[in-house]
Amino acid sequence: MNNWWINAILALLFWPGLLSGALFGWFLLWMSRKFIARLQGRQGPPFYQPFFDFWKLIGKKTIIPNGVNPVLFYALPIIGLISIIFALALLPVPGSSGISFEGDLVLLIYLIEMPVLMDVIAGYVTRSVYAQVGATREAILTIAYNLPFLGALIALAVRLHSFKLATFAAAPISIATILAAVALFVALLAQLKVNPFSIPNAEQEIVAGIHVEYNGLPLALFELTHALETSLLVGLISILFIGPFTSIWMKLLIFFVVAVVVILLTNITAAGTARLKVQHAFKFYWTWGIAATVLVVAAALIL
Amino acid sequence: MSNIFSRLIQTSRRRSPWVYRINAGSCNGCDIEVAPCFSPRYDGEQIGAVLQGSPKHTDILLISGPITLRTQEMVKDVYQQIPSPKAVIALGSCPASGNVFHGSPTIVGSAEAVIPVDLYVPGCPPRPQAILEAIQKASVMLEKGETRSQREVSHE
Ligand code: SF4
Numbered sequence: 001m002n003n004w005w006i007n008a009i010l011a012l013l014f015w016p017g018l019l020s021g022a023l024f025g026w027f028l029l030w031m032s033r034k035f036i037a038r039l040q041g042r043q044g045p046p047f048y049q050p051f052f053d054f055w056k057l058i059g060k061k062t063i064i065p066n067g068v069n070p071v072l073f074y075a076l077p078i079i080g081l082i083s084i085i086f087a088l089a090l091l092p093v094p095g096s097s098g099i100s101f102e103g104d105l106v107l108l109i110y111l112i113e114m115p116v117l118m119d120v121i122a123g124y125v126t127r128s129v130y131a132q133v134g135a136t137r138e139a140i141l142t143i144a145y146n147l148p149f150l151g152a153l154i155a156l157a158v159r160l161h162s163f164k165l166a167t168f169a170a171a172p173i174s175i176a177t178i179l180a181a182v183a184l185f186v187a188l189l190a191q192l193k194v195n196p197f198s199i200p201n202a203e204q205e206i207v208a209g210i211h212v213e214y215n216g217l218p219l220a221l222f223e224l225t226h227a228l229e230t231s232l233l234v235g236l237i238s239i240l241f242i243g244p245f246t247s248i249w250m251k252l253l254i255f256f257v258v259a260v261v262v263i264l265l266t267n268i269t270a271a272g273t274a275r276l277k278v279q280h281a282f283k284f285y286w287t288w289g290i291a292a293t294v295l296v297v298a299a300a301l302i303l
Numbered sequence: 304m305s306n307i308f309s310r311l312i313q314t315s316r317r318r319s320p321w322v323y324r325i326n327a328g329s330c331n332g333c334d335i336e337v338a339p340c341f342s343p344r345y346d347g348e349q350i351g352a353v354l355q356g357s358p359k360h361t362d363i364l365l366i367s368g369p370i371t372l373r374t375q376e377m378v379k380d381v382y383q384q385i386p387s388p389k390a391v392i393a394l395g396s397c398p399a400s401g402n403v404f405h406g407s408p409t410i411v412g413s414a415e416a417v418i419p420v421d422l423y424v425p426g427c428p429p430r431p432q433a434i435l436e437a438i439q440k441a442s443v444m445l446e447k448g449e450t451r452s453q454r455e456v457s458h459e
Contacts, residue, residue, distance in 0.1 A: 033348070041343040049351055052315035056362070059312035061386045063359065207356040215359040215386045 008099050011089040016096050016235070018228070021088045025227030026050040028234060028263050032194075035264060039271040050227065054220050062216030065126055072125055076118045077214075077221035083114035084228045091235050092169040094242060094251035105153060105163045112232070115225050116142055119200075119210050122222075126213035134209030137278050138200035141190050144285035145197070149187035151293030152180040156240075159300035169239040176299040177240050183292040184237050185262060190281065191233050194270040199278050234259045316362070316388065317446035319351045320438055323361035323385070324394075327378050328410065329368030332428040333394040337365060339431045340438075352438050358384040363441050365434075366418075367394040369404045370411040382418040390441040390450040392422045394434065399423050419451040 011017055029050045037044025064070050089099060090108050116138065123135025159176055160167050171177065190197035201209035211222055238258040242251045276284070326334055340347045341354055355361050358381045370378060382391070393414045396402040401412030414420050421444060424437045444450045 037346070037348060042346040043349045044346075045348045045351060046318075049319070052318035052351065055311050055315035056319040059316065060362075060388070063384070063386050208360060211360075212357045213359060219360065 008089070011096060011099060012085055016091050016093040016231075017089045018085050021085070021228045021231045022224060024235075024259075025229070025231035026054075028230050028259065029227055031260065031263050032267050032270075035267045036271050039267070050223075054223055054227075057215075057220035057223065058217060060216040062218065065128075065213045068126055068213075074218055076122045076125065077218045077225065080115035080118035081221050081225045081228070083111045084225050084232060087111035087114075088228055088232050088235075090165060091232060092166045092239060093235060094248050094255060100164065100166045103163045104165050105157060105168075108165065109150065109153065112229075113142075115229060119222075122214065123210040128213045130206040130208070130212045131210050133206050134200045134212070138210060140278055140282060141197065141199060144282045144289070145187045145190035147187075147285055148183040148289040148292045149191070151289070152183035152187075152296050155293070155296040155300040156180050158297070165239070169242055171240075171243045173241060173244055174299075175303050176296060179292070179296045179299050181237050181240050183289075183296050184233075184240075185265065186285075186289065186292060188233055188237070188262070189266060189269060190285070192230060192266065194266055196269075196273040196276045197281050198270075198275055199281055205275075231259075234262050237262050313446045313448075317442045320362045320442040320445070321353050321355045321360055322347075322363045322365060322438060323355050323358050323381075324365040324367065325374075325378060325381055327366055327368040327374040327398070327414075328371035328404075329395070329397060333367035333397070336428040336431055337367075337394070337434060340435050345431050345435055347435055347438065350435070350439055350442070352435075352442075359386065361385045362389060362445060363438060364389060364391045364418075365394055366391060366398055366414055366420075369397040369401045369407075370414055370417055371409055372411065373409075375411055375417055378414075378417050387452045388445055388448070388450060389452045390421045390445055391418055392424060392434075392437045392441055393420045394424050395429055396425060396427045399425070402427060419455070421450050 013019060030045065030047060033049065034044040064073050087108050090104050090111070092100060120135045120139050123131040123138070155176065156168060157163050160171055193199075193201050201211070206212075211219060214222060235255070238255045241258050242254050245251050245254055324334065324337055339345055341352070358364075364382065364385060366378065368374070391414075393399060397404065398414035398420070401407070401410060404410050405412060411417060422437050422441055424433050426433060441450070445453075448454070
């Protein structure tokens with residue numbers, strides 16, 4: 001029992017939780033910015049940029065907008081952050097001492113939704129028109145991108161007869177896995193809010209979207225949540241590919257390589273496309289998302 | 304421990320200056336010169352500078368134009384919305400002296416009269432290199448606690 005607690009705390013705080021999740025997420029975010037900059041012919045930010053952005057925000061004074069409940073203003077990012085840390089701890093990365101039980105996939109899906117929900121509420125709470133428009137768009141987009149996301153995960157669960165993430169990470173690579181990874185990737189674009197689905201945080205259009213009134217510490221927490229979300233969602237795709245390898249170093253290497261490839265593909269898409277309108281994004285997910293889901297389910301059941 | 308912490312925050316102030324700009328009646332020349340600072344040729348992102356859309360996310364305020372009477376209140380308002388520590392850079396000759404608009408009855412003619420300015424970038428318009436240099440100097444001032452927002456708070 002005692003051991004279980006130590007393992008759980010290790011998983012929450014170090015690997016794969018807060019510390020490594022943040023470092024990995026910052027690394028992936030830096031790579032996104034650098035890669036986009038290189039595609040645009042610029043040099044791009046230095047390696048440590050997201051790290052310093054975070055600490056600078058921590059060091060700033062926080063202004064709470066008039067008429068906004070301060071408790072709510074601080075609570076929303078904190079709840080989002082805590083849920084994403086718990087979600088990360090469930091991820092069966094190689095070498096994780098983590099918590100694993102039958103049905104943890106369901107819990108993970110719920111926890112992934114929490115920061116999104118907090119974002120939407122934050123948009124409405126801060127009483128800015130821009131934030132409200134952003135929140136509406138994010139809420140609509142959630143319904144859209146969850147279709148391929150949940151579809152792919154459920155299809156894999158049906159194929160492996162298990163709702164346990166550790167089984168996902170141990171399963172051999174098949175056509176169904178690859179199709180599921182593609183469906184997860186399509187959903188990832190909207191989950192990370194990059195072009196063409198950067199609709200909720202459309203800069204130049206609705207200023208900074210949902211976080212327009214957020215500043216200082218709460219904004220830093222939102223940014224940290226975004227970094228952790230990035231490592232979680234990219235990691236979720238990566239673990240589908242580590243099954244066939246036995247040595248832990250090999251597993252780690254494959255995990256890392258797949259994550260980097262996914263981020264590069266995301267940013268090629270982001271740099272090569274323009275922002276869609278929310279109705280077009282919705283239509284995209286409800287036609288191609290359904291097509292991808294049907295394909296994954298068919299592959300999972302037949303092959 | 305708290306020493307390391309404050310050192311880290313000071314360094315990150317230098318490494319991550321986020322920029323917001325207001326046009327207070329400028330002829331647009333200065334604003335056009337800000338855009339190339341973030342283009343492939345000059346690429347301000349190398350020093351961590353990013354253009355932000357909301358004053359709430361800002362560290363450095365770029366102000367251009369001679370501060371017309373109609374924008375005066377808005378400039379003050381935007382300045383107050385920026386969470387401290389913050390630095391203000393006046394772009395071009397207009398916010399310093401009124402420049403070609405000098406003597407006009409519709410301008411204040413001096414940014415200093417409205418908000419505390421930390422750095423002036425001379426020129427009409429200034430070159431992008433000069434603007435980037437000012438951004439870098441302002442971020443060093445933020446690190447050392449030398450901006451007027453920081454000094455005036457510590458006097459209180
Ligand atoms: S300084 Fe020159 S370029 Fe800049 S706003 Fe004034 S007149 Fe225009």
